[in-house]
Amino acid sequence: MNTIYFHDTMQGKKVEFVPRIPGEMSMYVCGLTTSNDSHVGHARTAIVFDVIRRIFRKNGYNVTYISNFTDIDDKIIQKSHEENITPKELAEKYMHRYIDVIQKMHISEPDMYPKVTDHIPEIVTAIETLIENGYAYESSGDVYFHVRKSEEYGKLSKRKLDDLLSGARIVPGEKKKDPLDFALWKEAKPGEPSWDSPWGKGRPGWHIECSVMALKYLGNHFDIHGGGQDLIFPHHENEIAQAEGITCEKPFCRYWIHTGWVTLDKVKMSKSIGNVFRIKDALQQYHPNVLRYFFLATLYSSPLEFNVEALQRAEKNVERIAISMRRFKTIVPRKTTERTEIENQLEEFCVTNHEEFHSQLRDNFNTPAAFGSIHLTLRELNRILDVQGTISAAVYEKIHLYLTEYFETLGFVDIENTTFLYDTEELVESLTNLAMLFELTIPEDQASVDDIVSLFIEKRAHARKNKDFALSDKIRDKLQECNIILEDSLGKTSYRLEKQ
Ligand SMILES: [Zn+2]
Known part of the structure; x- marks a missing residue:
């Protein structure tokens, strides 16, 4: 079995995974x-742990x-008061909405989704045990955990009790002995859902x-x-x-993995601040494969800024993959096991790249690097298809197997049929027509929107250099008619797609 390494929050460093069993x-x-409705920060966590599970399985x-x-x-x-329904109805409504968007995102679900309200007897028993073991106390209907009794408290977050104390306050109405303590059980307030317990x-x-x-x-x-x-x-x-x-008994669990924040305008997305982008809104604009690519193109533990530019970058990358995959799936392999010299090289390259792909994922779930392996494989494949049109069945089978495995491991579904914010084929067609107007030559096969727009940008830069501003403006305006907006910044031109 291959060893998996990842960053453990408790030890504060990258460690080798040694399972309990x-x-x-x-x-x-x-x-x-x-x-409430879940936002894209929740989607990131769900996708990351979905992929971590896939990597372990693989x-x-x-x-x-x-x-x-x-x-x-x-x-x-x-x-529930605001919506005039019971708390149970409210919880169920948002639970179902969450499961719905998770399924639409093609995120494979956990083996189980336990709910708090199904576990009240177990929770009551656990609190009784904590009281018996001297870690908790009852205080007129509430039960609190006595933080000072827990000798190693702060070991995960590396905080000291004295530092914590300076920020801790007892809120009026709380019946705890020490500001550091936290509630295990709260006495029912009138009109709230409640359950029986030894403390009322x-x-x-x-x-x-x-x-x-x-x-x-x-x-344990x-x-x-x-x-x-x-x-x-x-x-x-x-x-x-x-x-x-x-x-x-110690430890509670062997390792801790934490996902980074998702930010919007550099501020952590949070319901309490209100700067949230809901998953269901994201799904209206972006295909699940594009969103998945976007989330996995950054290491799971790094902060991730949710913005249009980054999403369009993800879209361009997925488009590149989809075009190559469609090309690959439509070629008719030569019915032979004999390989040409460049096919031998291609095969060798793909074998090495396959090892790389998996070793990158085993090294702290490095999905951005794994995408690199996919792009390299497809680039090499396209290069050889440009030269000889097709490849032998034996090599085809092998690459097909690898590519299928890559997309499965990262959780992409049917990537060659990903749809985009824009209709790719239609856009490529209108850009191709536009290219003729400007006497640009577009490579025949597999030109992506990105490839073609780059040609326009180049032509425009050239026109500007020659002070032919009429031409450069014309290029910009004509592209705009195709919903492509050019942006000049620091001597470089980039573009974005505007939704129609
Ligand atoms: Zn929890």
Whole structure:
């Protein structure tokens, strides 16, 4: 079995993955609070862990992947009043909407989506255990986790209790002894959903659910716990304190993986700020394959800016792949095992590239580098098809197998039939016609929108150099009629596509 390396937040460095049980990988990822439509930040997390699961599977692991739904909390209760439905109805509405967009995005779902409200008895038992073990106390109907009792508190987020204390306050109405403590159980307020407990009617605090459900479905010391970077503190820190307080065993889980923020205008996308871009809106403008490419073109742990330029870059890349794949799928291979000299080289190149592809993914899930391998394979393939039109069946089969495997591992569905913001064929056709007007020669096969526009940009730069501004303006205006907007900046010209 091949070794997989990745950055573990707890150890603060890249480590070799050693599973709890050989050949098995168990993973828990914090899911959605179902109080609103999910935004593209949630989509990133879902895609990243979908791909991480695929990479482990490809490397021979049997994967169990669990992600929860928080279906009761303050926001859900508040929003249910606004929408004039019960909190349960509200949670179910957004849960179904989430599952719907996740399926539309072709994100393969976790093996299970446990919900908080289905686990109240287990949560109550866990809180009783924490009280028995001296980590929690009851205070007039509420139960709090006593942070100072947890000796290693802060070990994931690398925070010290004294530093935390300076920012901690007791909010009026809270009945905790120490500002650092957090609620495990909250006494019911009138009109709120509540459940029976030894401390009276109430509902669980936010953090306890993940400790309880992860331990229930994956057991002590499961392999990987994941989530967005913003959950490291306090949520994941609290999960560890609770779980290790319940089981009296360490560690809660063996490794921690966190995805980076998605930003909009450089500010972290967040429901509380309101700068969100919903997944369903993104899907109206971009094909799922384009969105997937966009998310995976940046390393999972880096911040990612959600903007039109980056999405159009992803679109151009997917278009390039789709064109090459369509070409590849329509060639008729020679029915022979004999290879020409350049086919031998192509085959060799593809074998090396195939190894590279997988070793890049095994090295901290480096999807941007893996895209590089795909583009290189297709470029080489196109080069040889330009020379000899087709290839032998044996080489064809091998490359076909590799390419299928690449797209499967990264979770692309039917990539050659990806549709774009614009109708590619139509746009290529009108650009080709326009090119004749400007006496530009377009390479016959597989010219992408990007390739053709580059020719126009070159021609225009040349015209400007010769002070033929009438021509350069004409080029710009004619392109604009095709919804292609040229932009000059720092002596370079780029373009963007404007939706019709
Ligand atoms: Zn969680």
